[in-house]
Amino acid sequence: MFVPTTDGIRITLPAGLVEFLQDVPTALDHVGSTPDDPAADRFRVPVYLDDGESNDEFWRWMGTELDESRAADRSAFSLILESADQGVVASLGEASGFLRVLVEIRLALAARLGVQVEADYQKLDHTDAVVLDTLAELQVLLLQAMSS
Amino acid sequence: MTTTLTAVPQAPTALPDTDSETDLTWKVVVWNDPVNLFDYVIYVLMELFGHSKEKAEKLTSQIHHEGRAIVNDGPREQAEMDCYRLHRQGLWATVEK
Numbered sequence: 001m002f003v004p005t006t007d008g009i010r011i012t013l014p015a016g017l018v019e020f021l022q023d024v025p026t027a028l029d030h031v032g033s034t035p036d037d038p039a040a041d042r043f044r045v046p047v048y049l050d051d052g053e054s055n056d057e058f059w060r061w062m063g064t065e066l067d068e069s070r071a072a073d074r075s076a077f078s079l080i081l082e083s084a085d086q087g088v089v090a091s092l093g094e095a096s097g098f099l100r101v102l103v104e105i106r107l108a109l110a111a112r113l114g115v116q117v118e119a120d121y122q123k124l125d126h127t128d129a130v131v132l133d134t135l136a137e138l139q140v141l142l143l144q145a146m147s148s
Numbered sequence: 149m150t151t152t153l154t155a156v157p158q159a160p161t162a163l164p165d166t167d168s169e170t171d172l173t174w175k176v177v178v179w180n181d182p183v184n185l186f187d188y189v190i191y192v193l194m195e196l197f198g199h200s201k202e203k204a205e206k207l208t209s210q211i212h213h214e215g216r217a218i219v220n221d222g223p224r225e226q227a228e229m230d231c232y233r234l235h236r237q238g239l240w241a242t243v244e245k
Contacts, residue, residue, distance in 0.1 A: 045240045047231050058243075062232045069236055103188065103238040110183040118182040136185060143191055 001138070002095075002145035009095040009145050011080055012087040020134075022081055024105045025074035031108055039108035070104065073097035092146065099142050106135040172245065174227035176220040179240045180211050192237045193219055196230070 003010040013021070032040030044063070048055040076097040080088055090098060113128055114120060121129065178189070186208055193204040197220050210217035219241075220230050227243045234241035 043235075045235075047228075047235075047242055049242055049244070054243075058228060058231070062228075062235075066232065066236060099188075100237060103184065107181075107183050107238050115182055120182065139185055139188060143187055147191065 002142045004145050004148050005089060007089050008091040009142070010087055010089050011084050011095070011098070013081075013084040015085045018081050018085050022078075024101060025078050028070070028074060028101070028104055028108060038111040038114070042107055042111040043104075070100075073100050073104075077101040095142065095146055099139060099146070102135055102139050102142070106132060106139070109135075172224070173221050174224045175218045175244050176222075176227050176230045176234070177216050177242045177244060178207075178211050178219050178234060179242065180215045181240055184238060186212065189239065192234070192239060196233050196237070 001011065001013055003012075031037060031043065043066075044059060046055050047058045076090075076094050080090055080094065080098055082088075109128075110132060113124060113132075115124070115132075121132075124132070178193075189208045189211065190201065190204045193199050193207055194201060199207065199219075207217045207219055219234075221227065222230075224243070231241045231243050
């Protein structure tokens, strides 16, 4: 799936997996579009635990930049997926962005499923657990390729 | 077929210096969460801070077992930028004195 090359990481994914991942960017675009979305809270956790004013200032300055960076990662993610069933070489920077999107969607899904401590995984239904495990496996495989 | 893609944008510049306390040392803390993978946290700490694998593993183990670990320190402006970069990677990081 992920093979290191001299130009970066060659990404080749089965068509079924590409189809599974194609909805990820849209799903992340919609984080926070409904009230009390736990995923939105996960992406705006406090940076100053005992200083609300500094926390607000941090997010005022950094929040937009972070959103734009995440949007850029999703665009790169979608671009990779367009050719991933045939094989596509991503630079290390692009592969890092691909990895961040995998991390982001897993965090969002886990937040919505109510995973707050590790024991909560045992309470997930089978389908939800398989989705989180599949995303984790992809992360591990990509990490291994990027680290080799 | 093989395709090469375009580059991903870089992180923004630091927050403006609005605080006279920037000379003090601020700590960057990463907190445990049940979702991020152990190996991923190690990778992030190595990539962002240039920690050795051994140090990154030790810090990640501390995060996992103690709930948090100080992963870097420095002036407030730098600590906030570190925090931004950690959040961009999906880790929960805070800044404290």
